[in-house]
Amino acid sequence: MTLLDAIRGRHVARHAHRLDEAEVDLLVDAWARAAEGAGFVRTVSTVTGPTVIAPRLVHVVLGPPAVLTVRLEPGQTVTDLRALARRLAPHLGARALRVEPLGVGDHARVTLLAADPLADPLPLSPGPGVLIGRGEDGRCLRVEPADLPHLAVQGATRSGKSRWLYSLLGQLAARRDVEVAGVDPSGLTLRPFVDTRHARRQVRGLADLARIEAVLAELVAEMDRRLAAMPARLDVLPLDVGTPLLAVVLEEWPATLRALDATDPKQGKRVRALVARLLAEGHKAGLRVVLVAQRAEATIVGGAERAQCEGRLSFRVDNAESLRLLHPDSDDLAADHATAPAGIALVGWPGRPTFRLRAPYVASYGEYVAAVTRTTLGFA
Ligand SMILES: Nc1ncnc2c1ncn2[C@@H]1O[C@H](COP(=O)(O)OP(=O)(O)O)[C@@H](O)[C@H]1O
Ligand SMILES: [Mg+2]
Incomplete structure (x- = not known):
């Protein structure tokens, strides 16, 4: 290397360093303004009036x-920051932020993402529990x-409800300690279970409405048997x-409700009452309801059931109204979610803010059928 090259190299390095410093300054500045704009600040009173401190x-x-x-200010949490991520991201030049806790929760690591982190399909990978x-x-x-x-699962036609259900049922079918029951008006979702041990408390199609009531009544009876048999020292049945x-x-x-109401409104009422009982008392007896609708409106799931x-x-x-019904804290996310691609959901989960x-992506109906039959036929 000649002396000239060496000087030039040092010059380039110093130049790059200066550019980096400028970029860091821009980010620091953008962060302070974004945090202030989103209200992610601590306000302290001083002699000259209230002063706003951005983390x-x-x-x-x-x-x-x-x-x-x-470095979070006293009183701020990583969860607070995560909740504001959508407001902060555009002002940091990012499509989305990933927010992770650092230290004892007094610091946060914020990664600026250039693309929607949910853009890629999620394969159904094996692991503990169900994905x-x-x-x-x-x-x-x-x-x-x-x-x-x-x-409770809602979504417009072709938004991905059934595919998600396929992924859930395909995984549940593989478990010996799970039985899949239910009512499926088109019959497609429960059809793979036809010749399996699961089929006895399933109704496919709407040809036999009386059977819908009978199967739900049988599930309520099973719930009552389990509640009656509950050991005195327990309040949740071990499975x-x-x-x-x-x-x-x-x-x-x-x-299903439309078909029942059109034929015999009293039967519609009785069926609603059975489902309400499963929802109210089923949890401790090992029953879970998975209710799927285009909209979780009051005529479908009353407030108490919801x-x-x-x-x-x-x-x-x-x-936006349907969204608010299931996720009262989702106003920030509603506008974006109106155009979400198939397979992306807003989720409310016990103990978490809406996210x-x-x-998971089940590539085809055939793959779902294979997942169910592969694991269940042997146990039929
Ligand atoms: N998780 C997903 N990832 C990618 N594409 C999906 C996903 N879920 C659904 N899709 C696409 O959307 C289409 C409609 O999904 P589907 O579950 O039948 O909708 P719905 O039951 O809400 O009417 C599917 O055929 C598939 O092409
Ligand atoms: Mg569907």
Whole structure:
């Protein structure tokens, strides 16, 4: 290397360094303004009046992706910051933010993402429990079947409700300690279970409306038997192969209710009452309802029943009111969600603020059928 090259090299390095410094300055500045704009600040009173303090950036990696380390102000939490991510992101030049706790929760790591973190399909990978989907933070929501809440699922036609249900049922079918029951007006969702041990408390199609009431009444009777047999020292029934979790799927539930109401409104009422009992008392007896509708309106799921559904998934819905019904805290997310691609849901889950989730992708109906029959036929 000649002396000239060496000088030039040093010059380039110094130049690049200066550019980096300028970029860091821009980010620090953008962060302060974004935090102030979103109200993510601490206000202290001083002699000259209230002063606003935005949490400081203590470290910046330019990336890409750029990663900011934020020292939170007293009283601020990582959860607060996560809730504001959508408001902050555009002002940091990002499509979305990933927010993770650091230290004891007094710092946060904020990654600036250039693309929607939910853009890629999520394969149904094996792991503990059942995979419900993946959040924007990249973490998968997995739960043991016994820890599933009652679920209300809504979404416009072709928003991904059935595919998500296929993924759930395909996984549940593989479990010896789960029985899949329910009512399916088109018959397609429960058809793979025809020759399996699950079929006895399932109704496919709307040809025999009396059987719908009979099967739901049988599920309520089973619930009552379990509640009566509950050991005195327990208030939640332990589940095993002999006492499986009963997943009661009500696919396209409004279609079933319409058929019942049109034929015999009294039967419609009785069926609603049976489902209300499953929702109110089923949880401790090992029954879970999975209610699917285009809109979770009051005529489909009354307020009391909706409140029992602690798990809520809203795929794309065409009106903000339906979204508010299941996720009262979702106003920030509503506008974006109106055009969400198939397979992306807003989720309410016990103990969490509303979050976006990518549902697992079952490539085809055939794959779903294969998943159910592969694991269940042997046990029929
Ligand atoms: N998780 C997903 N990932 C990618 N594409 C999906 C996903 N879920 C659904 N889709 C696409 O959307 C289409 C409609 O989904 P479907 O579950 O039948 O909707 P719905 O039951 O809400 O009418 C599917 O055929 C598929 O092409
Ligand atoms: Mg469907």
